[in-house]
Amino acid sequence: MYVKIIVVIEMNKLLIKTMTTILTRSFKPFIFTSKYQNIIDYDDEVNLGLYVHIPFCEKICSFCPYCKMKYNEIKAKEYVVALLKEIDLVTKNHSKKEVTSLYFGGGTPSLVVNDLERIINKLKEHFTILGDIGIELHPRDINTELLKKLKAIGFTMISIGIQSFDIDSLTSLGRNKDEIEVIHQTIFNSLKEVKFSTVDMDLIFAVPKQTKESLIKDVETAFNYGATQISTYPFIDFTFANNEYKPLDKKTKKQMLNTIIDYVNEHDLDRTSVWTFGVKNTNKYSSITRDNYLGFGLSSVSLLKNSFKVNTFSSEEYIKRINEENLPTSLTIDFTRRQRMVYYLFWKTYGTRISKKEFYDFFGVSLKKMYGFELMCAKILGYVKETKEEYILTRKGAYFYHLIEQAYTTAYIDKMWHILRLEAFPDEMRL
Ligand SMILES: C[S@@+](CC[C@H](N)C(=O)[O-])C[C@H]1O[C@@H](n2cnc3c(N)ncnc32)[C@H](O)[C@@H]1O
Ligand code: SF4
Numbered sequence: 001m002y003v004k005i006i007v008v009i010e011m012n013k014l015l016i017k018t019m020t021t022i023l024t025r026s027f028k029p030f031i032f033t034s035k036y037q038n039i040i041d042y043d044d045e046v047n048l049g050l051y052v053h054i055p056f057c058e059k060i061c062s063f064c065p066y067c068k069m070k071y072n073e074i075k076a077k078e079y080v081v082a083l084l085k086e087i088d089l090v091t092k093n094h095s096k097k098e099v100t101s102l103y104f105g106g107g108t109p110s111l112v113v114n115d116l117e118r119i120i121n122k123l124k125e126h127f128t129i130l131g132d133i134g135i136e137l138h139p140r141d142i143n144t145e146l147l148k149k150l151k152a153i154g155f156t157m158i159s160i161g162i163q164s165f166d167i168d169s170l171t172s173l174g175r176n177k178d179e180i181e182v183i184h185q186t187i188f189n190s191l192k193e194v195k196f197s198t199v200d201m202d203l204i205f206a207v208p209k210q211t212k213e214s215l216i217k218d219v220e221t222a223f224n225y226g227a228t229q230i231s232t233y234p235f236i237d238f239t240f241a242n243n244e245y246k247p248l249d250k251k252t253k254k255q256m257l258n259t260i261i262d263y264v265n266e267h268d269l270d271r272t273s274v275w276t277f278g279v280k281n282t283n284k285y286s287s288i289t290r291d292n293y294l295g296f297g298l299s300s301v302s303l304l305k306n307s308f309k310v311n312t313f314s315s316e317e318y319i320k321r322i323n324e325e326n327l328p329t330s331l332t333i334d335f336t337r338r339q340r341m342v343y344y345l346f347w348k349t350y351g352t353r354i355s356k357k358e359f360y361d362f363f364g365v366s367l368k369k370m371y372g373f374e375l376m377c378a379k380i381l382g383y384v385k386e387t388k389e390e391y392i393l394t395r396k397g398a399y400f401y402h403l404i405e406q407a408y409t410t411a412y413i414d415k416m417w418h419i420l421r422l423e424a425f426p427d428e429m430r431l
Contacts, residue, residue, distance in 0.1 A: 032430075047290070055299065062244065063173050083297050102132075160202065228278055297318075
């Protein structure tokens with residue numbers, strides 16, 4: 001089993017390495033260093049979004065790879081104080097800037113619900129938020145009172161980490177299934193009473209004991225409960241997670257994904273990304289598929305026109321750096337132009353559409369000039385369709401991408417997060 005996992009990881013690395021070598025026209029790896037600048041230059045960024053990470057959870061789920069820790073009132077208070085200081089440090093000497101959106105993720109941000117308004121107000125001193133404000137919620141925390149509170153603060157989008165409505169699947173994921181029916185009923189009632197423009201529900205598929213029937217029931221229940229979007233993630237076994245049960249095999253994953261797509265097509269829903277599906281004409285909940293964003297808090301990422309920075313994963317070091325008036329950046333990469341293009345295309349393709357105009361506006365060069373050959377091959381293989389304005393991923397292309405995204409997650413994200421969990425400020429990391 002162990003040998004099989006190593007072989008799969010190495011194969012994924014090879015696949016991703018080959019693709020990035022072709023697309024960047026270079027053997028140069030993505031090199032992240034501790035090279036440190038106490039300033040983030042975001043003034044000229046267009047379509048900038050904001051992300052705030054709250055790393056506390058009431059109970060840690062064994063499958064979860066994110067940067068999080070068990071909730072503790074004192075630690076949470078210290079963290080919020082540091083977070084507010086980080087916002088001051090990052091925005092110091094910058095004029096007020098328009099941003100597209102603000103997302104709170106985690107962890108479980110509603111555990112600090114009474115501090116959220118303070119954090120948003122602090123951000124509003126420095127940013128004008130033009131679009132939606134979204135938050136990730138844990139099913140157990142949802143009730144009418146919480147939703148009303150969030151709405152009053154200004155949240156317009158919520159994302160609920162349901163994972164599954166099915167007791168067997170939840171058990172396989174190691175989630176606590178106590179009172180699960182009461183929890184689900186409370187969500188149903190609360191969402192009827194308090195409306196948000198976007199309600200996303202996260203579901204995981206290819207979980208042991210899950211069947212195609214129970215998965216479709218999950219999808220149906222999510223929409224019946226008032227979801228305007230579902231995010232259906234294939235179960236990924238991160239090397240540092242603590243999964244008792246492993247994901248189902250590749251063939252079953254494919255069948256399950258196809259079952260979801262068939263359901264979505266039959267019900268006239270939109271595929272808004274490789275793994276998200278929504279009701280037509282509703283706004284999409286998507287914290288990651290943004291051109292540029294500034295991240296605040298532990299483990300958060302800032303993606304800018306020419307660089308990518310990730311904050312430390314160590315809460316002690318995060319607070320220490322900030323108290324010394326230093327930014328808590330752990331690793332930075334200054335992209336080569338082609339590397340930035342690959343990163344841009346990676347997330348646009350995940351979103352199933354690459355706009356020719358947007359690419360030109362972002363890079364000042366046409367997509368055809370940079371990647372005409374690759375796009376022609378993708379068209380011949382039936383992975384994309386070309387229209388006057390854009391390239392659109394086909395169902396076949398989206399399946400290929402589903403494999404790429406998982407390979408990238410196991411080869412790159414797993415490695416990066418693994419290292420950052422062990423070392424607060426590594427000297428260098430090569431991907
Ligand atoms: C930041 S997390 C969750 C937010 C919230 N704290 C919760 O758990 O309810 C975002 C989503 O990633 C997905 N996810 C987490 N671990 C995963 C894994 N190992 N494989 C696939 N999807 C995963 C889950 O659907 C999860 O809701
Ligand atoms: S899945 Fe959600 S609640 Fe569970 S540990 Fe991860 S962030 Fe926390």
